Amino acid sequence: MHPRYRKQALFAPLGERGQDRLSAAKVVVVGCGALGTVLAQTLVRAGVGFVRIVDRDFVDLSNLQRQVLFDELDVAERLPKVIAAEKKLKAINSLVTVEPHVADVTFQNVRQLVADCDLILDGTDNFEIRYLLNDVSLETGIPWINGGCVGAHGQVMPIFPGKSPCLRCLMPEMPEPGSTETCDTAGVLGAAVQVIASLQTVEAIKILSGQPDLVEPALTIVDVWDGTWRRMKLNGDDLRQHCPACTGGERLWLQGRRGAQSVILCGRNSVQISPDTPTRQTLDELEARLSQTGHVRKTPFLLIYRPEGTESELTLFSDGRAIVTGTSDPAQARTLYAQYVGL
Structure with a gap:
C-alpha cells in the first residue's frame, strides 16, 4: 500500500485490504459537472485505481460556483470539462489512471463506456441519461449509484441489479417536462452538491472495497438549508415485482426507443x-x-x-x-x- 493512503487505511472498516481493493477497482463517472467533479476528485484522492469520466460539455463561467475541478483559465480556453478535469486529477494523484471521454452518453455508446467497470456513478443533471444508466445497469449487472441535487436538497440511491429496487421501480416513467425543479428554476447551492456527492462516494467506497453488503437499499434525501435528513428503506421484492424493467425486462432507453435529439x-x-x-x-x-x-x-x-x-x-x-x-x-x-x- 502506498504511504499516501495510510490515514485512510487506518480507518478500521476499510483497512489495508480494502485500500488494496480500491487500487484495483475501475469506475465510470457519467457527467463531469457539479456532482461529477466532486465524485471524480474524492475517488482519485481515495486511490481508486481507474476512473473514467464522461461528459459532453465545455467549461462555462457559470460552472465555477459549484464544479470544483475548474477555474477561470479553463473557461478562457473553452476546454471540454473532462479534459480540464483530467489535468487537475492527474496533478492530485499520479498513481491513478484517469480516462477522459468527450462524448454524449447515448444508447449507441453506453455499453462500451461502462463495460469494463465495477461501478457506475451518476453525476448527470437530466432524467434521460439516468434512465439510460438504469437500463444498462440492469442489462450488464453493473451496480450504479444514482444522485441528484437542486436548490439546497438532493438524494442518493444505490442500485444493485436484480437485488435492490431500480430507478423504474420508484418512477416507472420519466417526469413530464416542467414537472420537476431544475437549477434553472430553483438554483443550486455548492454546499448541497458537496454533501450529496460525498454520500455517493462513501457508498462507492463500500462497494469497491469488497463490502457491498454494507450498502443498504434506501433512498436518502438531504436538505442542507433546513438541516433535515430522511432515509427511506426500500423493500426490493415488493417494488421489483411490479417494475416494467426489473420484472418486465423493458430496456426502452437502451434500445433507443426513448430519448431526445x-x-x-x-x-x-x-x-x-x-x-x-x-x-x-x-x-x-x-x-x-x-x-x-x-x-x-x-x-x-x-x-x-x-x-x-x-x-x-x-x-x-x-x-x-x-x-x-x-x-x-x-x-x-x-x-x-x-x-x-x-x-
Missing part, C-alpha cells in the same frame, strides 16, 4: 443538438466553410462559431454534436443547427 442544458440558456448520424465533416472542414458567414475559433477539441447578425453561438464537436448558446428553445436551436451545419 435535443437537450436543454441546466443553467446555461443552451441546448445540445445531436444529429441522427455522426458527421463526416472534420473540424477543419467546418472551419473553412463557416468562416465565410461568421466568426470562427477552433481549439484541438471543438469549434466555436458565431453567425453574423445573431446573438447565438454554436459550439461544434467532432462527433457532430453542437451546443447552441443563446436560447433554451430546442426548436430554435435545431433551426440554427440545420441552417448553418445541416441536419
